[in-house]
Amino acid sequence: MAALETGMETVRRSWLVRSLRWVASHRSIALGGLLIGLIVLAAIFAPMIAPADPYEQDLLATMLPPSWGHPFGTDDSGRDILSRVLYGARISLIEVVLAVGLAVILGVPLGILSGMSGHYLDQAIMWIMDILFAFPGIVLAILIVSVLGPGLVNLLIAIAIFSVPVYARLSRNLTLGLKSQEYVEAAISLGISRRRIMTHYILRNAIGPIIVQSTLTAGTVILSAASLSFLGLGAQPPLPEWGAMMSDGRNYLGLNIWMSLFPGLAIMITVLGFNILGDGLRDLLDPRK
Amino acid sequence: MSNERLFAFARQAGTVSATLIGLLVLTFCIGRLMPVDPVRAIVGEEADQATYEMVAERIGAHLPLYQQFIRYVNDLTHGDFGVSIRTGQPVINDILHVMPATIELATFAIIFGAGFGIPLGILAAVQRNKPADHVIRFATLIGHSMPIFWTGMIGLIIFYAALDLVGGGGRLSDYYVGLVPDRTGFILIDAAIAGDWEVFADAVNHLMLPASILGYSSMAYITRMTRSFMLDQLNQEYITTARVKGLSKSRTIWHHAFANIRVQLVTIVALAYGGLLEGAVLIETVFSWPGFGQYMTSNMLIGDMNAVMTCVLLVGVIFIALNLLSDALYKIFDPRTR
Numbered sequence: 001m002a003a004l005e006t007g008m009e010t011v012r013r014s015w016l017v018r019s020l021r022w023v024a025s026h027r028s029i030a031l032g033g034l035l036i037g038l039i040v041l042a043a044i045f046a047p048m049i050a051p052a053d054p055y056e057q058d059l060l061a062t063m064l065p066p067s068w069g070h071p072f073g074t075d076d077s078g079r080d081i082l083s084r085v086l087y088g089a090r091i092s093l094i095e096v097v098l099a100v101g102l103a104v105i106l107g108v109p110l111g112i113l114s115g116m117s118g119h120y121l122d123q124a125i126m127w128i129m130d131i132l133f134a135f136p137g138i139v140l141a142i143l144i145v146s147v148l149g150p151g152l153v154n155l156l157i158a159i160a161i162f163s164v165p166v167y168a169r170l171s172r173n174l175t176l177g178l179k180s181q182e183y184v185e186a187a188i189s190l191g192i193s194r195r196r197i198m199t200h201y202i203l204r205n206a207i208g209p210i211i212v213q214s215t216l217t218a219g220t221v222i223l224s225a226a227s228l229s230f231l232g233l234g235a236q237p238p239l240p241e242w243g244a245m246m247s248d249g250r251n252y253l254g255l256n257i258w259m260s261l262f263p264g265l266a267i268m269i270t271v272l273g274f275n276i277l278g279d280g281l282r283d284l285l286d287p288r289k
Numbered sequence: 290m291s292n293e294r295l296f297a298f299a300r301q302a303g304t305v306s307a308t309l310i311g312l313l314v315l316t317f318c319i320g321r322l323m324p325v326d327p328v329r330a331i332v333g334e335e336a337d338q339a340t341y342e343m344v345a346e347r348i349g350a351h352l353p354l355y356q357q358f359i360r361y362v363n364d365l366t367h368g369d370f371g372v373s374i375r376t377g378q379p380v381i382n383d384i385l386h387v388m389p390a391t392i393e394l395a396t397f398a399i400i401f402g403a404g405f406g407i408p409l410g411i412l413a414a415v416q417r418n419k420p421a422d423h424v425i426r427f428a429t430l431i432g433h434s435m436p437i438f439w440t441g442m443i444g445l446i447i448f449y450a451a452l453d454l455v456g457g458g459g460r461l462s463d464y465y466v467g468l469v470p471d472r473t474g475f476i477l478i479d480a481a482i483a484g485d486w487e488v489f490a491d492a493v494n495h496l497m498l499p500a501s502i503l504g505y506s507s508m509a510y511i512t513r514m515t516r517s518f519m520l521d522q523l524n525q526e527y528i529t530t531a532r533v534k535g536l537s538k539s540r541t542i543w544h545h546a547f548a549n550i551r552v553q554l555v556t557i558v559a560l561a562y563g564g565l566l567e568g569a570v571l572i573e574t575v576f577s578w579p580g581f582g583q584y585m586t587s588n589m590l591i592g593d594m595n596a597v598m599t600c601v602l603l604v605g606v607i608f609i610a611l612n613l614l615s616d617a618l619y620k621i622f623d624p625r626t627r
Contacts, residue, residue, distance in 0.1 A: 130304075131311035134605040134612075136567035139585070143601060146589040147322045219434065226436050227571055231586060246439055250575075257446050264439035271434035279430075 026284065032277025039270050043089040050083035054240045063256040073258040075248065077238075081258060084240035085266050091241045092222050092270060095156060099221045100214050102160035107167025108210060112198050114168065115175025126172070129165040137162040138224055145233045152241070155234040159224050163217055170213055174206040208285045215278035219271040226267050242267050301616075305609065312605040313365075316598045317358050325592040330374045365602075371595030375588070380599045384581065389474030390460060391573070391580035394503065395565045397496050401504030403511055403558045410515025414523060415542060425512065433509030437568045440502045441575035448498055456495035458577035465491045499576045503568050507561045514557045515550070522546035556615040563611040566604065 023030040042049070051070070058078035066073045072081035114125040132140065137159070144158035145151075178184055184201050192201075226243030228234040230250075235241030237248065242263040249259030320327075328345045329336075336344075345351055349360050364371070370380045406429070413425040449457045456462055460476055469476075469483040477496075480489035522528065523546055531541045570582035577583075581600070588596040 127307055127311060130308050131315055131605075134308060134312060134608045135601075136564065136570075136604065136608070138567045138570055139601070139604055142570075142586060142589050143319060143597070146592065146597070147319065147324070149324070223434075223436055227438065230436070230438050230571070231574065232590075243436070246436070246442070250442060253442055253446060254450060257443070260439065260442050264436060264443065267439070268431070268435045272431060275430055275434055 026280060028276050028280025028283065030280075032273050032275070032280055035269055035273025036277055039089050039266075039273065040093065042086050043093050046083075046086040046090060050080070050086045052080035052083045054079060054083040054087040055238055056080075063252065063259070065256075066258060072262045073256070075245070075259050076252055076256075081245075081262055084245060085242070085262050088240045088242045088245065088263060088266060089270075091152075091235065091239065092225070092267075095152075095159075095225045096218045096221050096274075099156045099159040099163065099225070100217050102157070103163035103167055103217065104210065104214060106160070107164040108171045108203070108206075110164070111168040111171030111173075112175050112202055112206070115172040115179065116194065116198055116202070122172075125168065129168045132162065133165045133169075135162070137220070138227060141224055141228055142231070142233060145228060150233045150236070152229075152235045152239070155225060155228050158228075159221055163221070166213065166217065167210065170209060171206055174209060175202050178202050178205055212278055212281045212285060215274055215281055219274035219278070222267060222271050222274070305613065308609055309606075312602060312609070313362060314358070316602045316605075317361055319601060320361075320594050320598045321354070321357075323592055323594055323597070325594055327594055330592075330594065370599040373588075373596045374593045375591065375596070380596050383584065383596065384599060384603065386474065387579060387581050387584045389476075390578060391566075391569055391582060393460075393475050393477065394496065394500055394573070394578060394580060395562060395569060397500035398503035398507065398565055398568075399558060399562045401501050402507040402561060403554075405504075406508040406511030407515050407554060409508070410512040411519050411542065411547065413512065413516045414519035417520065422516075426516075429509040429512045432505040435506070436571075437502060437506050438571045438575045440505070441499065441572050444498050444502055445575070455498045456491060458575075460492060460495055460578065461488065462491050462495070499572050499578060503565055503572050506568050507565060510564070511557060511561055515554060518550040518553050519546060522549050552618060556618045559614055559618075560611055563608055566607070 056079060058074070060078065061070075061074055062076055062078040064070055064074040064078075070080050070082065072085060075081055075084070110125055110129075114122045135143075140162045141155070141158040144161060145154055148154040148157065178201070184197065187197050187201050222242075225234055226241075226246070229241050229243030230247045232247060235244045237244060245263040246260045249256070249263070252259055327348065328341055328350050331348070332340050332344050349357055352360070368381070372378065373380050373383050376383055409425045409429065413422045416422045445457065448454045465488050469479045469485050469488050472479050472482060476492040477489060480486070480492060523542075528541055528546060531545055532538070536545075566582070569580060570586055572578065573580045573582040574586065585597070585600040585604075588600065
């Protein structure tokens, strides 16, 4: 019995040692994962950790500096900034899931189709992608929002649209590389349907780089969404969106810096987390290493 | 020019013109999709039905869409980009008027971004996986992860309001506005021509903060690319050979490795310069900088259609040109891709 316990202890310790070693050799993934993990936890447990209701106004306690009662201070309507920042994490993560998801759902099939079919279809798809690519993302997003009208959902559609070419190009290039692999040629010779080849042979092997790209795009999504909300085109008050909070804070910049400081820090930590994580994943998948 | 190269050139020209046509279609569609009645925007809310009909007739609002499109392209080829509804001026004049402010800002930003970014990238490559490398990569990544308008706001509070080291919003302090004649639109050049160094210093003072923030945001990209180009070179055998022959480390780095990546760096910096346009839209808003970015966003918000269409077209053309430029540079300097 004692021997068995010692054995278990060794197993447990070696597991710990191994994971520590893994973390030490993949520091980017660990650090990025930690930052994103914190944001995800903040988003999930926001109702439990937030000291106050993010929408509750207290007009007798407006624009207070940080204190024990309000660690991040209060805004112009007396709302607790910490609570709003915590609830804002939820909105930011939803933004990421929706915008990246939509861009992947539209862009990846287009890219694979383009790479598999070649000829006119390929050229037509890439033509449209090149046109969309001819704009800096934020300009295109402002444009789309000015056509669709301001609002969080329209904003996310706009961000997804300007991210589509990124995924289309990436998956087209991956498809072109995979298409000439022997196992794909073998599958074609066996008479497996094109549709099945695209989903089971190409997509499955292209998924790694697509995940890396999604992680890197996540940072861009948050920055773009915040920027557009800051310009008044995205999330509308009283939604505790980080960009919208800073847009509000800008009006009181000389009086109260805390209203702008904390939402900005939250964005910086989240985007930094996604960028570090994406870099780490890219190194992990880089075959040259 | 061989047949093959002629063919490649024709192909390239075909692709570019296809993209340009697509851009025109897109711009046109935006103009039609915007929730603004172009006729109402000209005649105003009060106009009677007869005036409305007359203007609609004149600008061709009743024609079928494809005819309107032909008309639009035809106007463009004659250099007619339409009249801004807000200012009543030809849009192109308005844009030429705001452009220098943005070019001035972006040029200073790229000098800052590349001036620090390239040496840092080289240092990071030479010190690969050592503390200096990690610090450089982390510090530049932060610049890439901060919302640029936030950096601008916090920068204003610290360096303008608290420390009073730099000028606040705008291109000049109120006191200096209009002191030098407007010859080129570039305040620095105008002040230098007029020999008014006080105005020059004030302009630099106002330029420093927004330009360095904009430059810092582009530094992550420049540093990362420099580091990766440099690593590619340093891992090659000719570097080892040079070292074995007894060449000093700094000579190997600067005369051999760096000499080989200069072209790639020019391309990267050109692309980063174009990318600054994106940041300029936001930084100009925060710093009340009367440039192209602010002009474009404000017109999008109020729905000044001709102005928006021309801005969008211009941005698209700039980006297509930059992509072409980077392709061309690669072809010229890398014989393998010819």
